[in-house]
Amino acid sequence: MDTGIVWFRRDLRLQDNPALDAALRSHERVACVYIHAPDEETPWQPGAASVWWLHHSLTALADALQTRGARLHVFAGKSSTMLHRAIVATKARAIYWNRLYEPAIVERDKRIERDLAKRGIDVTIGNAALLFEPWVPKTKAGGPFKVFTPFWRNVREQLRPQPPLPAPRKIPSMRIKGSIRIDDLKLLPNIGWDAAFHKHWTPGERGAQRRLASFLARGLKDYRKGRDHPAERSTSSLSPHLHFGEIGPRQIAWRLHTNHSVNAASFLRELGWRDFSHHLLFHFPETTNRNLNRKFDKFVWSRRNEKILRRWQRSKTGIPIVDAGMRQLWTTGWMHNRVRMLVASFLTKNLRQHWLEGARWFWDTLVDADLANNTQGWQWTAGTGADAAPYFRIFNPVTQGKRFDPDGVYVKRWVPELKRVPKKLIHSPWLDPEVLKRSNYPAPMIDLAESRASALDAFQKMRIESR
Ligand code: FAD
Numbered sequence: 001m002d003t004g005i006v007w008f009r010r011d012l013r014l015q016d017n018p019a020l021d022a023a024l025r026s027h028e029r030v031a032c033v034y035i036h037a038p039d040e041e042t043p044w045q046p047g048a049a050s051v052w053w054l055h056h057s058l059t060a061l062a063d064a065l066q067t068r069g070a071r072l073h074v075f076a077g078k079s080s081t082m083l084h085r086a087i088v089a090t091k092a093r094a095i096y097w098n099r100l101y102e103p104a105i106v107e108r109d110k111r112i113e114r115d116l117a118k119r120g121i122d123v124t125i126g127n128a129a130l131l132f133e134p135w136v137p138k139t140k141a142g143g144p145f146k147v148f149t150p151f152w153r154n155v156r157e158q159l160r161p162q163p164p165l166p167a168p169r170k171i172p173s174m175r176i177k178g179s180i181r182i183d184d185l186k187l188l189p190n191i192g193w194d195a196a197f198h199k200h201w202t203p204g205e206r207g208a209q210r211r212l213a214s215f216l217a218r219g220l221k222d223y224r225k226g227r228d229h230p231a232e233r234s235t236s237s238l239s240p241h242l243h244f245g246e247i248g249p250r251q252i253a254w255r256l257h258t259n260h261s262v263n264a265a266s267f268l269r270e271l272g273w274r275d276f277s278h279h280l281l282f283h284f285p286e287t288t289n290r291n292l293n294r295k296f297d298k299f300v301w302s303r304r305n306e307k308i309l310r311r312w313q314r315s316k317t318g319i320p321i322v323d324a325g326m327r328q329l330w331t332t333g334w335m336h337n338r339v340r341m342l343v344a345s346f347l348t349k350n351l352r353q354h355w356l357e358g359a360r361w362f363w364d365t366l367v368d369a370d371l372a373n374n375t376q377g378w379q380w381t382a383g384t385g386a387d388a389a390p391y392f393r394i395f396n397p398v399t400q401g402k403r404f405d406p407d408g409v410y411v412k413r414w415v416p417e418l419k420r421v422p423k424k425l426i427h428s429p430w431l432d433p434e435v436l437k438r439s440n441y442p443a444p445m446i447d448l449a450e451s452r453a454s455a456l457d458a459f460q461k462m463r464i465e466s467r
Contacts, residue, residue: 002027003090003174007083007097008034008072011128011245012061013205016164018126019096020171029172031090032065034058035083036076036185040108044288044371047364049333050243052194053203055187057244060204062182070173074180080112087121089176095121098128098245101278102371103285131155131249131275134282144283146292146386151279152272161257164250193330200332201240201367208241212252220259224266230325230336231409236267237334239368242274249274277376280386288375289356291384296391299384299462302352311445312347313361315415318444320427321401322346324414331414333367338404344381345395350451352458355382383459391459394452401427417441 004027006020014020023030038045046054062072075082083095095116100109113123127133137145137154145151188194202210215236219226226234241247249271256264284292291297302308311317315326325339335343340362347358359378363369379385383393405411408426412419417439421429429436430443 002029003092004030004094004096005083005086005090005092006030006032007095008032008061009097009100009245010243011098011248012057013128013208013246013248014061014064014068014167015205016128016248016251017098017167018128018165019098019124020168021165022124022126023094023096024168024171026094027092029174030070031073031086031092031174031176032070032171033073033075033082033086033176034061035079036074037079037082040079041102041104044102044104044363047366047369048189049194049197049365049367050363050369051187052189052197052333053201053240053244053367055182055185056201056203057246058182058185060206060246064205065171065173068168068171070171071175071179073176074182074185075178076180076185079108080115083112083116085178086176087119089178090174093121094124096124096126098126099133100129101134101282103281103288106282106285128245128248130278131159131253131271134275134279137275137279144279145276146280148273148276148386151276152269155272155275159253161250161253164248164254194333196331197333197367200334203240203244203246205246208238208247211236211238211241212247212255216255220263220267221261223263227266227270228338228404229410230339231405231407231413235337239334239370239373243368243370243373273376274373276386277370277372280376281372287379287385288371292379292386293384295462295466296382296384298466299391300458301354304353304357308351308445309353309357309361312343312351312353312358316442316445317346318430318442319346319397319448320408320411320415320418320429320441321397321405324411327414329362329365333365335366336410338400339410340377341381342395342397342400344378346397348378348382349391349394349455350446350448352451352455355379355384392456394455396448396452398427398448415441 004023006023011017065072116123132155137151139145219234219236222234226232252271256268315323317323322343325335325343329335344358347353348355355378359374362374376385383391407423411426418426418429418441421435421439425432425435429439429441436443
């Protein structure tokens with residue numbers, strides 16, 4: 001019987017999966033394969049929170065395949081070697097996968113594709129992750145965009161949402177010997193730090209669909225305004241599901257296509273930011289480790305300071321909204337977008353630590369850690385990246401707190417030591433030393449006004465030097 005191999009990667013779903021769909025259309029049976037090869041993603045091997053998610057997402061996919069009569073064959077080792085084994089075992093003449101965009105993976109996939117072609121194996125590659133492949137949006141001159149607004153205008157003009165490909169009811173499949181158990185990959189942490197993750201998340205395609213349904217029923221109607229208020233649950237929390245491809249942005253765009261509200265438009269625009277990050281990563285792959293705006297190569301960051309970094313990581317900065325965000329991150333593996341910007345601005349501008357220090361910490365602790373979005377988020381906030389976020393715009397965590405968490409609900413949820421602090425002091429408890437003492441909460445690790453002035457000074461020097 002004719003067999004095709006489906007190589008699952010970060011497209012861990014059955015619905016709207018172009019690779020799976022194409023394989024099932026062309027072959028009498030398919031062999032479903034997952035290969036664990038984190039070394040091939042160096043220097044950005046998946047972090048601890050991310051592999052926690054992966055474990056559960058693979059388990060959910062294996063269960064879903066099983067109910068359709070198929071098996072997820074799990075291997076660990078070099079991708080090319082494992083694929084070769086699968087080809088020999090199945091006598092397959094064709095392989096199907098969906099594209100990823102991280103620079104190390106792009107290079108690996110190109111190599112594998114070339115080798116397979118040499119051996120006469122057909123390769124079919126689909127797009128399960130983005131609204132558009134990153135090379136589709138083009139400036140008038142034919143190049144990549146560096147600014148979001150024209151990028152998004154270009155994407156909007158081309159976007160014609162289509163009904164998603166249905167999930168197959170039955171998957172005629174074959175077995176390959178030598179597959180290992182998901183448990184054998186040892187993806188779960190053994191220190192119990194993930195204890196609260198289960199309360200917040202249900203990895204897998206069903207969890208993603210449920211999350212989308214509940215967001216569409218409740219969060220969306222106030223999304224445009226609510227999305228900036230971290231105490232409210234107005235955003236979708238779909239980011240880890242999107243990262244692992246348990247749901248794709250095209251499926252979401254289809255669900256929104258008859259909704260002409262400002263809220264739906266605003267939500268779709270955020271998915272646009274996700275495509276934009278991948279567009280930047282694809283065209284400027286070096287930016288995972290280097291400034292997109294090369295003028296910043298001359299900027300003088302403070303020397304890496306372990307003590308400073310630890311206070312930021314362990315939520316002991318003495319700035320309530322920053323500490324609240326860092327605790328939300330540690331406890332749930334996720335942080336609200338507005339607060340991500342505040343903690344990132346505080347680290348890169350007030351503490352003047354390099355944005356890569358923050359990016360690395362996020363990488364290890366976020367369940368939605370995503371090289372495109374994380375790089376873009378850090379570079380944007382640090383002012384070294386694309387778009388109009390100049391360095392001199394330094395977020396003030398006190399005024400931002402007052403504006404977006406006016407009653408301190410978010411702060412008190414994550415920093416319960418501050419529960420009794422009166423509303424007017426909740427974002428600046430140090431203004432009353434008595435209040436601070438009673439709360440058993442640290443004083444700010446740095447003076448906000450002074451550190452802001454000193455960062456602006458360093459920025460001015462860089463500007464003069466790069467003239
Ligand atoms: P929603 O508001 O419901 O948005 C829907 C989806 O749109 C999100 O799930 C996400 O996929 C996408 N999206 C939303 N905002 C952005 C954005 N600014 N840039 C790109 N895509 C966006 N997002 C990640 O997925 N992984 C990361 O590693 C990551 N790191 C970040 C680091 C920093 C410093 C900053 C400022 C932002 C980062 N973001 C990252 C972007 C954003 O904070 C999250 O995508 C968002 O908070 C996820 O919550 P949500 O699913 O409820 O978002």
